[in-house]
Amino acid sequence: MTERPSDRWISLFWSALLHGALIGILLFGYWSYQERPKPQVAAPAIDAMVVDSQTLAAIPAARGKPPEPAPKPPEPEPEPAPPPAEPPQPSPEEVAQEKEQQQRELQEKKQAEEKQLADQARLADEKRIADERADAERKQEAEAERKAKEAADAKKREEERKLAEQKKAEDAKRLAEEKRKADEQRQEAERQAELQKSLEAEERAVALRSSGAMASWIQQITARIQRAWIKPPSARAGIDCTLLVTQVPGGEVVSVRVAACNGDEAVRESIEAAAYRASPLPPPPDPAMFDRNLEIRFRPVD
Secondary structure (H helix, E strand, O other): OOOOHHHHHHHHHHHHHHHHHHHHHHHHHHHHHHHOOOOOOOOOOOOOOOOOHHHHHHHHHHOOOOOOOOOOOOOOOOOOOOOOOOOOOOOHHHHHHHHHHHHHHHHHHHHHHHHHHHHHHHHHHHHHHHHHHHHHHHHHHHHHHHHHHHHHHHHHHHHHHHHHHHHHHHHHHHHHHHHHHHHHHHHHHHHHHHHHHHHHHHHHHHHHHOOHHHHHHHHHHHHHHHHHOOOOOOOOOOOOEEEEEEEOOOOOEEEEEEEEEOOOHHHHHHHHHHHHHOOOOOOOOOHHHOOOEEEEEEOOOO
């Protein structure tokens, strides 16, 4: 707690007042002592005659005796000590002043004690506040250290997590790359095997198509379409059309288109409808002969 300027001036004021009161008391005592009446000491009565030294010298000569040396004068008796003087009785004004002085001294003593108690209380408050501030600072420092440690631990954990995630990502990337390469190798092997199989199947299909079995299968399909054909009124003799038929395994027709045809639009539409009605188409004698896209020449016999 910081001392205020007013407290310092108050302390100086009370100190100066106390010293002034002490000096006043000393001056009052000295003045009272000087003013006391001194006792009068009475001198003792002596019966004597004054004689000079020549008369004393002539007295022995007149008697026919040699002059005797002059006797030594008697030593003076010490003066008796004055009786102790009774102290003068103080006047009512002095008694009142003394009482007032005592009251002032008691008041000053009380004020000094109160000031001392106030100073002690102030010092205790200052110490308490300083202790509380120091305790708060220690708590703040401890809290700051705790937060710094938690932040450092969190940062360390975050770095460890990132490193673990990075390693995991690298491992996953490596495994994915290995899997991709393995899949590519497997797909390449499958493509090679499929290609080899397709080549073999194509070679076999070509061989089969060039045989009489293929022609026989196409004739069966053509016959089924012709049986399903409903001749329109505008059809004339000598119809010759080329059909492009798309089928799926099992013989189901999924698409029909009339390419070249010498018939009118009604004839063309009737032939497309006949191809759909002929679905499913007869299966080939050998599965290797199956072909999705068939080219059929439609020439109905009248």
